[in-house]
Amino acid sequence: MAVDMNLSTNETYELTDKCLKLVSKPSISFLLDVDEHTAFLRKTDTISVDYLKDRRAKYLRMAEHYRMHVLDANRSLTDVYTECINIIQREFGLS
Helix, strand or coil: CCCCCCCCHHHHHHHHHHHHHHCCCCCCCEEEECCHHHHHHHCCCCCCHHHHHHHHHHHHHHHHHCCCEEEECCCCHHHHHHHHHHHHHHHCCCC
């Protein structure tokens, strides 16, 4: 779900809830979070760091609202993958 559709927080939640009614509710979900400065360096089509800071804050609010696991994506791919696997194993009693 993109948070840059000029919707209020409540409108974003309402739209997300409608979308979730169309599909099975996920057993687990993740947000790959990266700080706005790193994101700005990685992307070539972004207006500004402030724009990314605003979007990041909205995504983090959504993650909290929907009880998503927030992973620090400033780290290496291997570290993020390992954390993701550990959370899945813990949540589903696989470890």
